[in-house]
Amino acid sequence: MEIILETQKLSRDFKIGDGSVVSALKNVSITMEKGQLTILRGRSGSGKTTLINILGALDQPTSGKVLFKGKDITQFSEKKRDEIRRFDMSFVFQSVALISSMTAYENVEFGLRLAKIPYDQRAESAKEALAAVGLEKRMHHMPGEMSGGEQQRVAIARAIAHKPAVVFADEPTAELDTVTGLHVVKLFKDLVAQRGMTIIMTTHDPSMMDVADQVYTLEDGEIVE
Ligand SMILES: Nc1ncnc2c1ncn2[C@@H]1O[C@H](COP(=O)(O)OP(=O)(O)O)[C@@H](O)[C@H]1O
């Protein structure tokens, strides 16, 4: 097994309006393996989004380290962090952020353009990613013609098309019904098992835990057993 991400004594404080401090993360030390589906679970307000944003180089901790492939990315320049976000990592969010005037295919192709994938490789990569999420037959449809679950699958295709080292998903099932949500998680499981992807997702839904290779539980910013 190869560790792809590791946190060491990660803490994140937020100063709020009245001058007091919220400790959103306290001393979080965890490891995440390459080629696995890791779930970060916990109630609303337990620190899941704060943690996944720091892992994905969107936010910086107050103290502690984030090792990505052995290197502490909290110490990298903003330019280097931006490169990591663009080329090595990708995000799937709770509310699907597709461009409504573009077809599913065009949304995925546009993501590849942002990741600077050369023009002559984009069509094949986009089609392959859409096939991997089971949408090859619907790729020329507009988001408005698709169900919530299908739109989330387009967002997942966009996140995986450039083959990032890690995909982060912050409560990707929260706006879906239970059955559709389970399909999305099952899809993550297949992407990990069949394509060797590394996926880290947050959820507050206990019914999702069975599919994970590894589960960490957060309570008030701390990892508990
Ligand atoms: N930008 C912020 N400013 C102030 N407090 C924040 C901010 N972001 C998160 N928090 C606080 O940190 C704690 C953890 O929040 P969050 O990571 O969003 O939890 P979760 O994703 O598990 O619901 C909460 O108490 C929340 O209010």
Ligand SMILES: [Mg+2]
């Ligand atoms: Mg959250």
